[in-house]
Amino acid sequence: MLIFAARRLLATIPTLLVVTLLVFSLVRLLPGDPARLQLGEEATPQALTELRHQMGLDRPVAAQYASWLGDLGRLDLGKSLQDHTSVAGLIAQKLPTTFELALLSLLVAVALALPAGIVSALMPGSVTDRLVTLLALSGISLPSFFLGILLVYAFSVNLAWIPASGYVGLSENAGLNLKLMILPAVTLGVGSAAVLTRFLRSSLLEVLSQDYVRTARAKGVAGRLVIVKHALRNALIPVITVLGLQLGGLLGGAVVTEQIFSIPGFGRLLVDAVFTRDLPVIQGMVLTSAALVFLVSFLIDLAYGAIDPRVRYG
Amino acid sequence: MTAVPLVAPARRERSKAFRRFTANRLGVFGLIVVVLLSLVALLAPAVAPFDPAKQDFSALLQPAGAAHWLGTDELGRDTLTRVMYGARISLSAGLVSVALALLAGTLLGLIAGFVGGWLDELIGRFIDALLAFPFLILAITLAAILGPSLQNTMLAIAIVTTPAFARVTRAQVLAQRELEYVQAAGALGAGRWRTLLRHILPNISGALIVQTSLAIAEAVLAESTLSFLGLGVQPPTPSWGSMLNTARGYLQTAPWLALAPGVIIFVTVLAFNLLGDGLRDALDPRSRTK
Numbered sequence: 001m002l003i004f005a006a007r008r009l010l011a012t013i014p015t016l017l018v019v020t021l022l023v024f025s026l027v028r029l030l031p032g033d034p035a036r037l038q039l040g041e042e043a044t045p046q047a048l049t050e051l052r053h054q055m056g057l058d059r060p061v062a063a064q065y066a067s068w069l070g071d072l073g074r075l076d077l078g079k080s081l082q083d084h085t086s087v088a089g090l091i092a093q094k095l096p097t098t099f100e101l102a103l104l105s106l107l108v109a110v111a112l113a114l115p116a117g118i119v120s121a122l123m124p125g126s127v128t129d130r131l132v133t134l135l136a137l138s139g140i141s142l143p144s145f146f147l148g149i150l151l152v153y154a155f156s157v158n159l160a161w162i163p164a165s166g167y168v169g170l171s172e173n174a175g176l177n178l179k180l181m182i183l184p185a186v187t188l189g190v191g192s193a194a195v196l197t198r199f200l201r202s203s204l205l206e207v208l209s210q211d212y213v214r215t216a217r218a219k220g221v222a223g224r225l226v227i228v229k230h231a232l233r234n235a236l237i238p239v240i241t242v243l244g245l246q247l248g249g250l251l252g253g254a255v256v257t258e259q260i261f262s263i264p265g266f267g268r269l270l271v272d273a274v275f276t277r278d279l280p281v282i283q284g285m286v287l288t289s290a291a292l293v294f295l296v297s298f299l300i301d302l303a304y305g306a307i308d309p310r311v312r313y314g
Numbered sequence: 315m316t317a318v319p320l321v322a323p324a325r326r327e328r329s330k331a332f333r334r335f336t337a338n339r340l341g342v343f344g345l346i347v348v349v350l351l352s353l354v355a356l357l358a359p360a361v362a363p364f365d366p367a368k369q370d371f372s373a374l375l376q377p378a379g380a381a382h383w384l385g386t387d388e389l390g391r392d393t394l395t396r397v398m399y400g401a402r403i404s405l406s407a408g409l410v411s412v413a414l415a416l417l418a419g420t421l422l423g424l425i426a427g428f429v430g431g432w433l434d435e436l437i438g439r440f441i442d443a444l445l446a447f448p449f450l451i452l453a454i455t456l457a458a459i460l461g462p463s464l465q466n467t468m469l470a471i472a473i474v475t476t477p478a479f480a481r482v483t484r485a486q487v488l489a490q491r492e493l494e495y496v497q498a499a500g501a502l503g504a505g506r507w508r509t510l511l512r513h514i515l516p517n518i519s520g521a522l523i524v525q526t527s528l529a530i531a532e533a534v535l536a537e538s539t540l541s542f543l544g545l546g547v548q549p550p551t552p553s554w555g556s557m558l559n560t561a562r563g564y565l566q567t568a569p570w571l572a573l574a575p576g577v578i579i580f581v582t583v584l585a586f587n588l589l590g591d592g593l594r595d596a597l598d599p600r601s602r603t604k
């Protein structure tokens with residue numbers, strides 16, 4: 001297992017390097033001078049030259065990249081242009097809120113997808129199946145910001161059950177935190193639920209046609225037990241991969257959801273950084289989001305062995 | 315002598331695929347909606363009841379009525395007209411960005427899959443790296459770096475959509491490369507590029523058509539998301555995403571304002587997804603869900 005993990009990790013290094021190269025180049029694409037961006041239009045040529053030297057902008061690009069990589073190795077993502085705080089610190093401060101939102105969204109997604117996918121696969125071609133299939137495609141097509149607005153209108157404006165926006169930390173007041181997180185979690189979770197339903201349906205349909213399911217049925221195992229003990233356990237394996245792959249989509253979706261519900265998380269930080277053109281923050285966040293996607297896909301690979309006994313680490 | 319038996323099955327296969335597609339009611343529905351939306355976008359200046367920028371301060375935030383079928387916005391502009399003109403933005407963003415991605419992605423995938431070796435390795439790493447970035451986060455970052463405008467939105471969406479096309483093309487080319495007809499083409503003296511463009515490309519076009527339809531759905535959604543966040547087309551140009559963002563501020567007083575742009579984004583994306591699913595079932599019956 002350890003050898004597999006090390007080998008898998010080594011295999012991702014070249015791709016990770018390309019990721020860092022892309023993020024580094026992104027900022028170089030920006031029209032204008034980062035030093036002028038930091039000092040403003042009024043800066044004197046002397047101040048600009050000094051800052052450029054301090055930032056290393058007068059060095060060759062390859063040297064700049066190497067020193068930036070060195071900083072990354074020490075988890076130093078630079079400083080925000082706005083308040084000169086550490087970018088890594090800012091991200092670390094905002095990520096837990098977004099993780100909570102993503103986790104709650106996944107719970108919503110699983111709670112909706114599990115029954116829908118199972119019912120649909122058990123009755124292929126039926127009216128229920130067609131309805132679930134159409135609903136799932138609608139869920140994928142529904143813009144999360146429109147769903148969010150509809151939910152705010154129904155539950156905050158019309159029924160006045162839940163405040164339209166706002167955020168209270170989980171440690172401050174867990175009850176209020178969860179209450180405020182319901183609408184954002186549903187807004188973000190519906191899209192993932194739709195994707196999961198489609199995967200679970202096709203995965204379950206495939207497993208149900210396998211010989212061992214037929215054998216179990218022939219041996220007289222009760223219908224429900226065949227589904228739960230034999231079919232579902234195997235059908236869920238590819239679905240778990242899809243669940244993990246949803247993380248990238250959830251991080252992107254969080255940008256919009258956090259904007260609608262005024263949640264001070266990772267997504268909100270990105271939008272704020274974009275509007276203030278806070279390059280080190282944007283750069284750090286893009287890199288962090290890619291690193292998180294890598295980490296999750298690595299963990300899924302490791303978890304596969306635990307879930308699926310057919311997978312052996314060689 | 316050889317042309318007849320080679321062409322005939324291909325034609326037969328195409329007509330079979332056409333019949334399979336027309337038998338799929340949801341796919342046909344998607345196609346009809348896409349055609350209608352395209353007509354609305356093309357003919358907006360001729361069929362829209364008002365000028366999209368014309369403000370009428372005597373008719374602010376009007377609900378749907380005889381004069382304004384979908385009501386008016388906070389500046390008294392006709393919502394139906396702005397939704398019609400918004401179709402021009404959303405559909406052109408979807409089509410242009412996906413056309414660019416199709417071109418770039420297919421070229422990268424063809425080269426990687428057919429040439430192989432270090433070039434495949436290099437392109438593969440590049441695609442993997444681009445795919446590691448969450449779609450929307452990369453699109454937002456690129457749009458922010460390039461600056462808010464329709465052209466830059468298209469470019470940003472094209473860049474984030476390219477890896478998907480490259481990956482699909484590469485996988486298809488790798489599968490086709492080993493088939494007999496490719497080896498036969500080589501044996502008959504066809505050069506590498508001729509084999510690639512005249513023989514392999516037509517055989518993988520089905521997968522690319524399906525991917526194109528699904529990618530347009532995603533691109534339309536991405537364009538409206540960028541406009542919603544204020545990073546896409548700038549006011550006063552009507553775009554569905556920015557209309558929805560404005561409507562957010564009037565949920566208490568004029569909730570209907572959000573309905574028209576929200577529903578039209580949903581219907582457009584759904585239509586392209588239905589069309590893509592229908593095309594997949596028709597062009598690749600093996601992937602069909604029973």
